[in-house]
Amino acid sequence: MGLVYYQPVELTFDSCDRTSHVKIPALLADCLMVSTKQSEQLGRGNDYLMERYGLVWVITDYEMTIHRLPVFGETIKIETEALSYNKLFCYRRFHIYDQTGALLLDILAYFALLDPKSRKAAVIPDDLVAPYRCPFVKKIQRSSKLKPLETPIQQTYPVRYFDIDMNGHVNNSKYLEWMYDALGDAFLGKYRPTQLTLTYKKEVPPGGSITSCHLLDGETSYHEIMSNGQLSAQAKIEWQPISIESEKTSDL
Amino acid sequence: MGLVYYQPVELTFDSCDRTSHVKIPALLADCLMVSTKQSEQLGRGNDYLMERYGLVWVITDYEMTIHRLPVFGETIKIETEALSYNKLFCYRRFHIYDQTGALLLDILAYFALLDPKSRKAAVIPDDLVAPYRCPFVKKIQRSSKLKPLETPIQQTYPVRYFDIDMNGHVNNSKYLEWMYDALGDAFLGKYRPTQLTLTYKKEVPPGGSITSCHLLDGETSYHEIMSNGQLSAQAKIEWQPISIESEKTSDL
Numbered sequence: 001m002g003l004v005y006y007q008p009v010e011l012t013f014d015s016c017d018r019t020s021h022v023k024i025p026a027l028l029a030d031c032l033m034v035s036t037k038q039s040e041q042l043g044r045g046n047d048y049l050m051e052r053y054g055l056v057w058v059i060t061d062y063e064m065t066i067h068r069l070p071v072f073g074e075t076i077k078i079e080t081e082a083l084s085y086n087k088l089f090c091y092r093r094f095h096i097y098d099q100t101g102a103l104l105l106d107i108l109a110y111f112a113l114l115d116p117k118s119r120k121a122a123v124i125p126d127d128l129v130a131p132y133r134c135p136f137v138k139k140i141q142r143s144s145k146l147k148p149l150e151t152p153i154q155q156t157y158p159v160r161y162f163d164i165d166m167n168g169h170v171n172n173s174k175y176l177e178w179m180y181d182a183l184g185d186a187f188l189g190k191y192r193p194t195q196l197t198l199t200y201k202k203e204v205p206p207g208g209s210i211t212s213c214h215l216l217d218g219e220t221s222y223h224e225i226m227s228n229g230q231l232s233a234q235a236k237i238e239w240q241p242i243s244i245e246s247e248k249t250s251d252l
Numbered sequence: 253m254g255l256v257y258y259q260p261v262e263l264t265f266d267s268c269d270r271t272s273h274v275k276i277p278a279l280l281a282d283c284l285m286v287s288t289k290q291s292e293q294l295g296r297g298n299d300y301l302m303e304r305y306g307l308v309w310v311i312t313d314y315e316m317t318i319h320r321l322p323v324f325g326e327t328i329k330i331e332t333e334a335l336s337y338n339k340l341f342c343y344r345r346f347h348i349y350d351q352t353g354a355l356l357l358d359i360l361a362y363f364a365l366l367d368p369k370s371r372k373a374a375v376i377p378d379d380l381v382a383p384y385r386c387p388f389v390k391k392i393q394r395s396s397k398l399k400p401l402e403t404p405i406q407q408t409y410p411v412r413y414f415d416i417d418m419n420g421h422v423n424n425s426k427y428l429e430w431m432y433d434a435l436g437d438a439f440l441g442k443y444r445p446t447q448l449t450l451t452y453k454k455e456v457p458p459g460g461s462i463t464s465c466h467l468l469d470g471e472t473s474y475h476e477i478m479s480n481g482q483l484s485a486q487a488k489i490e491w492q493p494i495s496i497e498s499e500k501t502s503d504l
Binding site for chain 2: 012013014016017018019020023025029032033036072157158160161162164165166168171173177180181183184185188206207
Protein backbone atom coordinates (compact mmCIF):
# COMPACT_ATOMS: atom_id res chain seq x y z
CA MET A 1 0.00 0.00 0.00
CA GLY A 2 1.20 3.51 -0.74
CA LEU A 3 0.20 7.14 -0.35
CA VAL A 4 -3.40 7.83 -1.23
CA TYR A 5 -4.36 10.75 -3.49
CA TYR A 6 -7.82 11.76 -4.65
CA GLN A 7 -9.64 14.34 -6.68
CA PRO A 8 -13.30 15.13 -7.40
CA VAL A 9 -14.27 14.87 -11.08
CA GLU A 10 -17.52 16.15 -12.57
CA LEU A 11 -18.84 14.03 -15.45
CA THR A 12 -19.37 16.21 -18.52
CA PHE A 13 -21.84 15.77 -21.39
CA ASP A 14 -19.09 14.59 -23.73
CA SER A 15 -17.82 11.94 -21.32
CA CYS A 16 -21.21 10.19 -21.25
CA ASP A 17 -22.88 7.83 -23.73
CA ARG A 18 -26.41 7.85 -25.11
CA THR A 19 -27.76 6.20 -21.94
CA SER A 20 -26.26 9.06 -19.82
CA HIS A 21 -23.71 6.64 -18.27
CA VAL A 22 -20.05 7.57 -18.32
CA LYS A 23 -18.05 6.06 -21.20
CA ILE A 24 -15.43 3.77 -19.62
CA PRO A 25 -12.65 5.11 -21.92
CA ALA A 26 -13.43 8.67 -20.71
CA LEU A 27 -13.41 7.46 -17.09
CA LEU A 28 -10.02 5.80 -17.58
CA ALA A 29 -8.67 9.06 -19.04
CA ASP A 30 -9.88 10.84 -15.88
CA CYS A 31 -8.17 8.18 -13.72
CA LEU A 32 -4.87 8.75 -15.52
CA MET A 33 -5.27 12.51 -15.09
CA VAL A 34 -5.61 11.92 -11.31
CA SER A 35 -2.58 9.60 -11.08
CA THR A 36 -0.55 12.11 -13.14
CA LYS A 37 -1.53 14.81 -10.61
CA GLN A 38 -0.30 12.62 -7.76
CA SER A 39 2.99 12.06 -9.60
CA GLU A 40 3.41 15.81 -10.13
CA GLN A 41 2.64 16.49 -6.47
CA LEU A 42 5.36 14.01 -5.50
CA GLY A 43 7.89 15.54 -7.91
CA ARG A 44 7.68 12.58 -10.27
CA GLY A 45 5.65 14.03 -13.14
CA ASN A 46 6.00 13.08 -16.79
CA ASP A 47 8.51 15.88 -17.43
CA TYR A 48 10.77 14.57 -14.63
CA LEU A 49 10.46 11.04 -16.00
CA MET A 50 11.40 12.13 -19.51
CA GLU A 51 14.23 14.51 -18.52
CA ARG A 52 15.81 12.25 -15.90
CA TYR A 53 15.29 8.83 -17.48
CA GLY A 54 14.10 9.41 -21.06
CA LEU A 55 11.09 7.19 -20.36
CA VAL A 56 7.29 7.28 -20.38
CA TRP A 57 4.68 5.31 -18.42
CA VAL A 58 2.38 3.01 -20.36
CA ILE A 59 -0.52 0.89 -19.14
CA THR A 60 -0.40 -2.79 -20.03
CA ASP A 61 -3.48 -4.15 -18.22
CA TYR A 62 -6.68 -3.07 -16.54
CA GLU A 63 -8.81 -5.25 -14.28
CA MET A 64 -12.01 -3.66 -13.11
CA THR A 65 -15.13 -4.41 -11.14
CA ILE A 66 -18.04 -2.13 -11.91
CA HIS A 67 -20.69 -1.87 -9.20
CA ARG A 68 -22.48 1.07 -10.80
CA LEU A 69 -21.53 3.28 -13.74
CA PRO A 70 -21.96 6.94 -12.74
CA VAL A 71 -24.05 9.25 -14.92
CA PHE A 72 -23.87 12.71 -16.52
CA GLY A 73 -23.68 15.55 -13.99
CA GLU A 74 -22.52 13.39 -11.06
CA THR A 75 -19.40 14.51 -9.24
CA ILE A 76 -17.39 11.41 -8.44
CA LYS A 77 -14.30 10.98 -6.29
CA ILE A 78 -11.36 9.25 -7.94
CA GLU A 79 -8.95 7.88 -5.34
CA THR A 80 -5.67 6.28 -6.29
CA GLU A 81 -2.63 4.65 -4.72
CA ALA A 82 0.42 2.80 -5.99
CA LEU A 83 0.05 -0.60 -4.29
CA SER A 84 3.43 -2.19 -5.02
CA TYR A 85 6.06 -2.48 -7.71
CA ASN A 86 8.61 -4.95 -9.05
CA LYS A 87 11.28 -4.81 -11.74
CA LEU A 88 8.80 -4.39 -14.57
CA PHE A 89 5.44 -3.25 -13.24
CA CYS A 90 3.92 -0.76 -10.87
CA TYR A 91 0.44 -1.82 -9.68
CA ARG A 92 -1.93 1.06 -9.08
CA ARG A 93 -5.45 0.93 -7.73
CA PHE A 94 -8.23 3.39 -8.47
CA HIS A 95 -11.32 3.45 -6.28
CA ILE A 96 -14.17 5.55 -7.63
CA TYR A 97 -16.87 6.69 -5.22
CA ASP A 98 -20.14 8.55 -5.59
CA GLN A 99 -21.22 11.45 -3.37
CA THR A 100 -22.82 9.12 -0.81
CA GLY A 101 -19.45 7.37 -0.44
CA ALA A 102 -20.62 4.20 -2.24
CA LEU A 103 -17.90 2.40 -4.21
CA LEU A 104 -18.71 2.58 -7.93
CA LEU A 105 -15.62 1.04 -9.55
CA ASP A 106 -12.52 -0.78 -8.36
CA ILE A 107 -9.78 -0.64 -11.01
CA LEU A 108 -6.33 -2.22 -10.92
CA ALA A 109 -3.94 -0.83 -13.55
CA TYR A 110 -0.54 -2.28 -14.49
CA PHE A 111 1.97 0.45 -15.32
CA ALA A 112 5.26 -0.23 -17.13
CA LEU A 113 8.08 2.04 -18.29
CA LEU A 114 8.74 2.41 -22.00
CA ASP A 115 11.66 3.86 -23.90
CA PRO A 116 9.77 5.85 -26.56
CA LYS A 117 12.65 5.59 -29.05
CA SER A 118 13.36 1.84 -28.89
CA ARG A 119 9.73 1.02 -27.87
CA LYS A 120 11.24 -1.38 -25.29
CA ALA A 121 10.28 -1.83 -21.64
CA ALA A 122 12.68 -0.47 -19.00
CA VAL A 123 13.43 -1.56 -15.43
CA ILE A 124 11.66 0.63 -12.83
CA PRO A 125 14.24 2.67 -10.86
CA ASP A 126 13.71 2.62 -7.05
CA ASP A 127 14.32 6.39 -6.91
CA LEU A 128 11.41 6.99 -9.27
CA VAL A 129 8.81 5.23 -7.10
CA ALA A 130 10.22 5.95 -3.61
CA PRO A 131 7.99 9.02 -2.97
CA TYR A 132 4.81 6.95 -3.47
CA ARG A 133 5.83 4.83 -0.42
CA CYS A 134 4.71 1.54 -1.91
CA PRO A 135 6.63 -1.70 -1.27
CA PHE A 136 8.93 -3.48 -3.73
CA VAL A 137 7.61 -7.01 -4.26
CA LYS A 138 9.72 -9.57 -6.11
CA LYS A 139 6.82 -11.54 -7.57
CA ILE A 140 5.66 -10.36 -10.99
CA GLN A 141 1.86 -10.45 -11.01
CA ARG A 142 0.30 -10.97 -14.44
CA SER A 143 -3.34 -10.66 -15.40
CA SER A 144 -5.23 -13.87 -16.23
CA LYS A 145 -4.32 -15.14 -19.68
CA LEU A 146 -7.04 -15.05 -22.32
CA LYS A 147 -7.19 -17.82 -24.93
CA PRO A 148 -7.11 -16.95 -28.65
CA LEU A 149 -10.61 -16.70 -30.14
CA GLU A 150 -11.67 -19.43 -32.57
CA THR A 151 -13.93 -18.31 -35.44
CA PRO A 152 -14.85 -14.90 -33.96
CA ILE A 153 -17.18 -12.35 -35.55
CA GLN A 154 -14.99 -9.76 -37.27
CA GLN A 155 -15.49 -6.09 -38.01
CA THR A 156 -12.98 -3.75 -39.64
CA TYR A 157 -12.40 -0.11 -38.62
CA PRO A 158 -10.14 2.42 -40.39
CA VAL A 159 -7.75 4.10 -37.93
CA ARG A 160 -8.79 7.79 -37.80
CA TYR A 161 -6.50 10.80 -37.44
CA PHE A 162 -7.82 11.64 -33.96
CA ASP A 163 -7.32 8.00 -32.79
CA ILE A 164 -3.56 8.71 -32.63
CA ASP A 165 -2.07 10.35 -29.54
CA MET A 166 1.17 12.12 -28.69
CA ASN A 167 3.01 8.79 -28.52
CA GLY A 168 2.42 8.51 -32.28
CA HIS A 169 0.26 5.39 -31.90
CA VAL A 170 -3.41 4.60 -31.34
CA ASN A 171 -4.54 5.92 -27.96
CA ASN A 172 -5.34 3.12 -25.49
CA SER A 173 -8.90 4.37 -25.07
CA LYS A 174 -9.72 3.47 -28.67
CA TYR A 175 -9.33 -0.30 -28.22
CA LEU A 176 -12.24 -0.44 -25.80
CA GLU A 177 -14.33 1.73 -28.14
CA TRP A 178 -13.76 -0.73 -30.97
CA MET A 179 -14.57 -3.68 -28.69
CA TYR A 180 -17.80 -2.07 -27.51
CA ASP A 181 -18.78 -1.03 -31.01
CA ALA A 182 -18.50 -4.58 -32.35
CA LEU A 183 -21.18 -5.71 -29.86
CA GLY A 184 -23.75 -3.43 -31.51
CA ASP A 185 -26.36 -0.95 -30.27
CA ALA A 186 -29.03 -3.58 -29.52
CA PHE A 187 -26.77 -5.47 -27.07
CA LEU A 188 -25.31 -2.32 -25.48
CA GLY A 189 -28.82 -0.98 -24.90
CA LYS A 190 -29.76 -4.05 -22.85
CA TYR A 191 -26.58 -4.94 -20.92
CA ARG A 192 -24.14 -3.18 -18.64
CA PRO A 193 -20.60 -4.38 -17.82
CA THR A 194 -19.82 -5.72 -14.33
CA GLN A 195 -16.27 -7.04 -14.79
CA LEU A 196 -13.65 -6.10 -17.35
CA THR A 197 -10.14 -7.38 -18.03
CA LEU A 198 -8.22 -5.54 -20.75
CA THR A 199 -4.68 -6.32 -21.90
CA TYR A 200 -2.62 -4.30 -24.35
CA LYS A 201 -0.23 -6.43 -26.42
CA LYS A 202 1.10 -4.27 -29.23
CA GLU A 203 0.79 -0.65 -30.31
CA VAL A 204 -1.17 0.22 -33.45
CA PRO A 205 0.49 2.71 -35.83
CA PRO A 206 -1.33 5.56 -37.67
CA GLY A 207 -3.16 4.81 -40.92
CA GLY A 208 -4.51 1.50 -42.15
CA SER A 209 -7.23 -0.36 -40.31
CA ILE A 210 -7.80 -2.69 -37.38
CA THR A 211 -10.13 -5.66 -36.97
CA SER A 212 -12.32 -5.92 -33.89
CA CYS A 213 -13.04 -9.63 -33.26
CA HIS A 214 -15.50 -10.87 -30.66
CA LEU A 215 -17.42 -13.87 -29.37
CA LEU A 216 -20.36 -13.75 -27.00
CA ASP A 217 -20.72 -16.74 -24.64
CA GLY A 218 -23.83 -16.27 -22.49
CA GLU A 219 -23.26 -13.01 -20.63
CA THR A 220 -19.50 -12.95 -21.20
CA SER A 221 -17.90 -11.34 -24.25
CA TYR A 222 -14.35 -12.05 -25.46
CA HIS A 223 -12.52 -9.54 -27.63
CA GLU A 224 -9.39 -9.24 -29.76
CA ILE A 225 -8.12 -6.22 -31.67
CA MET A 226 -5.96 -7.32 -34.60
CA SER A 227 -3.66 -4.98 -36.52
CA ASN A 228 -1.43 -6.00 -39.44
CA GLY A 229 -2.13 -9.66 -38.62
CA GLN A 230 -0.92 -9.26 -35.02
CA LEU A 231 -2.79 -9.24 -31.73
CA SER A 232 -2.92 -5.67 -30.34
CA ALA A 233 -5.30 -6.06 -27.41
CA GLN A 234 -7.50 -8.63 -25.69
CA ALA A 235 -10.41 -8.30 -23.32
CA LYS A 236 -13.00 -10.27 -21.42
CA ILE A 237 -16.14 -8.47 -20.29
CA GLU A 238 -18.91 -9.82 -18.06
CA TRP A 239 -22.33 -8.28 -18.57
CA GLN A 240 -25.61 -8.10 -16.68
CA PRO A 241 -29.07 -7.24 -18.03
CA ILE A 242 -29.82 -3.57 -17.30
CA SER A 243 -33.18 -4.45 -15.69
CA ILE A 244 -31.35 -6.09 -12.77
CA GLU A 245 -29.28 -2.95 -12.28
CA SER A 246 -32.37 -0.71 -12.38
CA GLU A 247 -34.02 -2.78 -9.64
CA LYS A 248 -30.83 -2.59 -7.59
CA THR A 249 -30.37 1.16 -7.92
CA SER A 250 -34.03 2.19 -7.82
CA ASP A 251 -33.62 2.99 -4.10
CA LEU A 252 -30.82 5.50 -4.72
CA MET B 253 -22.58 42.47 -24.55
CA GLY B 254 -23.46 40.50 -21.45
CA LEU B 255 -21.98 39.22 -18.22
CA VAL B 256 -18.52 37.73 -18.61
CA TYR B 257 -17.66 34.36 -17.06
CA TYR B 258 -14.37 32.48 -17.23
CA GLN B 259 -12.65 29.37 -16.02
CA PRO B 260 -9.11 27.98 -16.29
CA VAL B 261 -8.85 24.65 -18.13
CA GLU B 262 -5.80 22.40 -18.17
CA LEU B 263 -5.28 20.54 -21.43
CA THR B 264 -5.07 16.79 -20.77
CA PHE B 265 -3.23 14.12 -22.75
CA ASP B 266 -6.46 12.80 -24.24
CA SER B 267 -7.58 16.23 -25.44
CA CYS B 268 -4.46 16.63 -27.61
CA ASP B 269 -3.57 15.19 -30.99
CA ARG B 270 -0.38 13.53 -32.20
CA THR B 271 1.33 16.91 -32.67
CA SER B 272 0.57 17.82 -28.99
CA HIS B 273 -1.90 20.52 -30.09
CA VAL B 274 -5.38 20.51 -28.61
CA LYS B 275 -8.04 18.78 -30.74
CA ILE B 276 -10.56 21.46 -31.70
CA PRO B 277 -13.54 19.15 -30.92
CA ALA B 278 -12.15 18.68 -27.37
CA LEU B 279 -11.65 22.43 -27.01
CA LEU B 280 -15.25 23.09 -28.09
CA ALA B 281 -16.45 20.57 -25.49
CA ASP B 282 -14.48 22.53 -22.86
CA CYS B 283 -16.07 25.78 -24.09
CA LEU B 284 -19.55 24.31 -23.70
CA MET B 285 -18.64 23.08 -20.22
CA VAL B 286 -17.70 26.68 -19.31
CA SER B 287 -20.89 28.21 -20.75
CA THR B 288 -22.95 25.55 -18.95
CA LYS B 289 -21.23 26.59 -15.70
CA GLN B 290 -22.18 30.21 -16.30
CA SER B 291 -25.78 29.18 -16.95
CA GLU B 292 -25.84 27.18 -13.71
CA GLN B 293 -24.36 30.10 -11.78
CA LEU B 294 -27.14 32.34 -13.13
CA GLY B 295 -29.85 29.80 -12.24
CA ARG B 296 -30.43 28.89 -15.88
CA GLY B 297 -28.78 25.46 -16.08
CA ASN B 298 -29.90 22.61 -18.32
CA ASP B 299 -32.14 21.15 -15.59
CA TYR B 300 -34.00 24.48 -15.25
CA LEU B 301 -34.36 24.70 -19.03
CA MET B 302 -35.80 21.19 -19.27
CA GLU B 303 -38.06 21.41 -16.21
CA ARG B 304 -39.44 24.90 -16.92
CA TYR B 305 -39.60 24.84 -20.72
CA GLY B 306 -39.01 21.23 -21.83
CA LEU B 307 -36.20 22.45 -24.12
CA VAL B 308 -32.47 21.94 -24.73
CA TRP B 309 -29.81 24.24 -26.21
CA VAL B 310 -28.18 23.18 -29.45
CA ILE B 311 -25.39 24.83 -31.41
CA THR B 312 -26.12 25.58 -35.06
CA ASP B 313 -22.94 27.43 -36.13
CA TYR B 314 -19.38 28.10 -35.09
CA GLU B 315 -17.14 30.81 -36.53
CA MET B 316 -13.61 30.83 -35.21
CA THR B 317 -10.31 32.57 -35.68
CA ILE B 318 -7.34 30.57 -34.47
CA HIS B 319 -4.23 32.60 -33.64
CA ARG B 320 -2.43 29.70 -31.94
CA LEU B 321 -3.62 26.24 -30.95
CA PRO B 322 -2.59 25.57 -27.33
CA VAL B 323 -0.67 22.39 -26.49
CA PHE B 324 -0.72 19.53 -23.96
CA GLY B 325 -0.10 20.66 -20.38
CA GLU B 326 -0.97 24.33 -20.95
CA THR B 327 -3.56 25.87 -18.68
CA ILE B 328 -5.74 28.11 -20.79
CA LYS B 329 -8.43 30.59 -19.74
CA ILE B 330 -11.79 30.17 -21.43
CA GLU B 331 -13.84 33.36 -21.18
CA THR B 332 -17.41 33.56 -22.42
CA GLU B 333 -20.29 36.00 -22.71
CA ALA B 334 -23.72 35.98 -24.33
CA LEU B 335 -23.47 38.90 -26.79
CA SER B 336 -27.07 39.29 -27.91
CA TYR B 337 -30.17 37.29 -28.75
CA ASN B 338 -33.20 37.42 -31.04
CA LYS B 339 -36.29 35.24 -31.49
CA LEU B 340 -34.31 32.24 -32.67
CA PHE B 341 -30.63 32.56 -31.73
CA CYS B 342 -28.43 33.49 -28.83
CA TYR B 343 -24.95 34.61 -29.94
CA ARG B 344 -22.19 33.66 -27.53
CA ARG B 345 -18.52 34.52 -27.77
CA PHE B 346 -15.64 32.49 -26.34
CA HIS B 347 -12.23 34.09 -25.99
CA ILE B 348 -9.44 31.67 -25.17
CA TYR B 349 -6.23 33.07 -23.66
CA ASP B 350 -2.88 31.57 -22.74
CA GLN B 351 -1.08 32.23 -19.45
CA THR B 352 0.65 35.33 -20.82
CA GLY B 353 -2.78 36.79 -21.64
CA ALA B 354 -2.33 36.34 -25.41
CA LEU B 355 -5.55 35.64 -27.31
CA LEU B 356 -5.42 32.11 -28.77
CA LEU B 357 -8.90 31.66 -30.24
CA ASP B 358 -11.93 33.85 -30.84
CA ILE B 359 -15.06 31.72 -31.26
CA LEU B 360 -18.60 32.86 -32.02
CA ALA B 361 -21.25 30.20 -31.38
CA TYR B 362 -24.91 30.35 -32.43
CA PHE B 363 -27.18 28.73 -29.84
CA ALA B 364 -30.80 27.79 -30.58
CA LEU B 365 -33.50 26.11 -28.48
CA LEU B 366 -34.77 22.69 -29.49
CA ASP B 367 -37.80 20.72 -28.38
CA PRO B 368 -36.19 17.27 -27.99
CA LYS B 369 -39.49 15.47 -28.71
CA SER B 370 -40.61 17.27 -31.89
CA ARG B 371 -36.97 18.12 -32.88
CA LYS B 372 -38.27 21.62 -33.75
CA ALA B 373 -36.71 24.99 -32.89
CA ALA B 374 -38.42 27.04 -30.18
CA VAL B 375 -38.63 30.82 -29.61
CA ILE B 376 -36.18 32.03 -26.94
CA PRO B 377 -38.12 33.26 -23.85
CA ASP B 378 -36.92 36.65 -22.49
CA ASP B 379 -37.04 35.27 -18.93
CA LEU B 380 -34.55 32.56 -19.85
CA VAL B 381 -31.84 34.94 -21.05
CA ALA B 382 -32.50 37.95 -18.78
CA PRO B 383 -29.84 36.99 -16.17
CA TYR B 384 -27.06 37.02 -18.82
CA ARG B 385 -27.75 40.78 -19.32
CA CYS B 386 -27.33 40.68 -23.08
CA PRO B 387 -29.48 42.83 -25.39
CA PHE B 388 -32.37 41.63 -27.55
CA VAL B 389 -31.59 42.46 -31.18
CA LYS B 390 -34.28 42.12 -33.85
CA LYS B 391 -31.95 41.27 -36.72
CA ILE B 392 -31.30 37.57 -37.21
CA GLN B 393 -27.60 37.15 -38.00
CA ARG B 394 -26.75 34.10 -40.10
CA SER B 395 -23.33 32.69 -40.87
CA SER B 396 -22.03 33.07 -44.42
CA LYS B 397 -23.67 30.59 -46.77
CA LEU B 398 -21.48 27.85 -48.23
CA LYS B 399 -22.12 26.64 -51.78
CA PRO B 400 -22.78 22.92 -52.43
CA LEU B 401 -19.60 21.07 -53.41
CA GLU B 402 -19.31 19.91 -57.02
CA THR B 403 -17.51 16.59 -57.54
CA PRO B 404 -15.94 16.40 -54.05
CA ILE B 405 -13.65 13.63 -52.81
CA GLN B 406 -15.81 11.24 -50.77
CA GLN B 407 -15.02 8.98 -47.85
CA THR B 408 -17.49 6.83 -45.91
CA TYR B 409 -17.43 6.29 -42.13
CA PRO B 410 -19.66 3.93 -40.13
CA VAL B 411 -21.33 5.71 -37.20
CA ARG B 412 -19.88 4.18 -34.02
CA TYR B 413 -21.69 3.50 -30.75
CA PHE B 414 -19.69 6.15 -28.88
CA ASP B 415 -20.39 8.77 -31.60
CA ILE B 416 -23.95 9.05 -30.21
CA ASP B 417 -24.63 11.34 -27.24
CA MET B 418 -27.45 11.75 -24.72
CA ASN B 419 -29.60 13.52 -27.32
CA GLY B 420 -29.75 10.16 -29.16
CA HIS B 421 -27.93 11.56 -32.23
CA VAL B 422 -24.33 11.95 -33.38
CA ASN B 423 -22.45 14.32 -31.06
CA ASN B 424 -21.57 17.61 -32.76
CA SER B 425 -17.87 17.06 -32.12
CA LYS B 426 -17.83 14.08 -34.51
CA TYR B 427 -18.56 16.11 -37.65
CA LEU B 428 -15.31 18.00 -37.36
CA GLU B 429 -13.42 14.75 -36.69
CA TRP B 430 -14.79 13.28 -39.94
CA MET B 431 -13.94 16.48 -41.83
CA TYR B 432 -10.39 16.48 -40.51
CA ASP B 433 -9.92 12.79 -41.14
CA ALA B 434 -10.87 13.10 -44.80
CA LEU B 435 -7.93 15.49 -45.33
CA GLY B 436 -5.45 12.76 -44.41
CA ASP B 437 -2.39 12.54 -42.16
CA ALA B 438 0.03 14.02 -44.71
CA PHE B 439 -1.94 17.27 -45.04
CA LEU B 440 -2.71 17.56 -41.30
CA GLY B 441 0.97 17.13 -40.50
CA LYS B 442 1.88 20.16 -42.63
CA TYR B 443 -0.96 22.63 -42.10
CA ARG B 444 -2.72 24.24 -39.17
CA PRO B 445 -6.17 25.88 -39.27
CA THR B 446 -6.48 29.68 -38.96
CA GLN B 447 -10.18 30.23 -39.70
CA LEU B 448 -13.08 27.83 -39.40
CA THR B 449 -16.79 28.15 -40.16
CA LEU B 450 -18.93 25.16 -39.24
CA THR B 451 -22.69 24.86 -39.74
CA TYR B 452 -24.89 22.04 -38.51
CA LYS B 453 -27.83 21.36 -40.81
CA LYS B 454 -29.40 18.07 -39.73
CA GLU B 455 -28.87 15.56 -36.95
CA VAL B 456 -27.41 12.14 -37.75
CA PRO B 457 -29.17 9.16 -36.15
CA PRO B 458 -27.39 6.10 -34.63
CA GLY B 459 -26.28 3.26 -36.92
CA GLY B 460 -25.60 3.40 -40.64
CA SER B 461 -22.82 5.50 -42.06
CA ILE B 462 -22.00 9.05 -43.14
CA THR B 463 -20.02 10.38 -46.08
CA SER B 464 -17.34 12.99 -45.49
CA CYS B 465 -16.96 15.03 -48.71
CA HIS B 466 -14.25 17.60 -49.28
CA LEU B 467 -12.49 19.81 -51.81
CA LEU B 468 -9.18 21.55 -51.30
CA ASP B 469 -8.74 24.88 -53.12
CA GLY B 470 -5.27 26.27 -52.43
CA GLU B 471 -5.11 26.64 -48.66
CA THR B 472 -8.87 26.54 -48.12
CA SER B 473 -10.79 23.31 -47.61
CA TYR B 474 -14.56 22.93 -48.06
CA HIS B 475 -16.44 20.13 -46.32
CA GLU B 476 -19.84 18.44 -46.32
CA ILE B 477 -21.08 15.62 -44.14
CA MET B 478 -23.86 13.68 -45.88
CA SER B 479 -26.16 11.24 -44.10
CA ASN B 480 -28.98 9.30 -45.79
CA GLY B 481 -28.58 11.49 -48.88
CA GLN B 482 -29.06 14.70 -46.88
CA LEU B 483 -26.65 17.44 -45.91
CA SER B 484 -25.84 17.18 -42.18
CA ALA B 485 -23.04 19.71 -41.79
CA GLN B 486 -20.88 22.09 -43.84
CA ALA B 487 -17.58 23.75 -43.13
CA LYS B 488 -14.95 25.99 -44.63
CA ILE B 489 -11.46 25.87 -43.13
CA GLU B 490 -8.52 28.13 -43.95
CA TRP B 491 -5.08 26.63 -43.41
CA GLN B 492 -1.53 27.88 -43.09
CA PRO B 493 1.71 25.90 -43.51
CA ILE B 494 3.01 24.97 -40.05
CA SER B 495 6.46 26.42 -40.82
CA ILE B 496 5.02 29.95 -40.95
CA GLU B 497 3.45 29.43 -37.57
CA SER B 498 6.72 28.14 -36.11
CA GLU B 499 8.52 31.28 -37.28
CA LYS B 500 5.77 33.43 -35.80
CA THR B 501 5.70 31.72 -32.42
CA SER B 502 9.42 31.04 -32.06
CA ASP B 503 9.68 34.10 -29.80
CA LEU B 504 7.15 32.74 -27.29
